Amino acid sequence: MDNCIFCKIAAKQIPSKSVYEDEELIAFHDINPASPVHILIVPKQHIATLSECNEKHAAMLGRMMVLAPRLAAELGCGYEGDGAGKGSGGFKTQFNTGPDGGQEVYHLHLHVMGGPRPWRGQR
Numbered sequence: 001m002d003n004c005i006f007c008k009i010a011a012k013q014i015p016s017k018s019v020y021e022d023e024e025l026i027a028f029h030d031i032n033p034a035s036p037v038h039i040l041i042v043p044k045q046h047i048a049t050l051s052e053c054n055e056k057h058a059a060m061l062g063r064m065m066v067l068a069p070r071l072a073a074e075l076g077c078g079y080e081g082d083g084a085g086k087g088s089g090g091f092k093t094q095f096n097t098g099p100d101g102g103q104e105v106y107h108l109h110l111h112v113m114g115g116p117r118p119w120r121g122q123r
């Protein structure tokens with residue numbers, strides 16, 4: 001896709017602070033972080049929004065979700081607890097879709113935002 005910033009990052013035409021790459025996905029630090037740890041998990045294939053996804057994308061979306069806690073842990077904001085609300089750490093995962101969803105870059109991406117709750121009282 002011409003003129004798509006995340007396609008250009010995936011093709012390494014634009015630099016990014018990469019944290020992960022495989023045949024299907026890349027992950028890199030957000031250029032304007034909203035939290036102490038803020039990364040984006042992005043498919044290499046150009047898909048504009050979550051609304052363009054269908055059953056064919058289910059496995060890839062699942063891989064994006066499964067990657068989120070793994071990378072959060074590697075970056076020091078994983079959730080460690082008893083699975084019942086006790087414990088420490090943690091992160092938000094977020095897909096923004098369309099103008100009312102606050103989407104700015106129209107290439108599918110999953111935000112992973114961690115650290116000590118910087119959004120408290122803000123969003």
Ligand code: 5GP
Pocket residue numbers: 005016017028029030031032033040095096102103104105106
């Ligand atoms: P959206 O609002 O579309 O869900 O989020 C787009 C995100 O991409 C924003 O958090 C923004 O800071 C990030 N972003 C935009 N351009 C670039 C860029 O060139 N490099 C990186 N690393 N992040 C970007």
Ligand code: ZN
Pocket residue numbers: 001004005006007008045046047106107
């Ligand atoms: Zn793209």
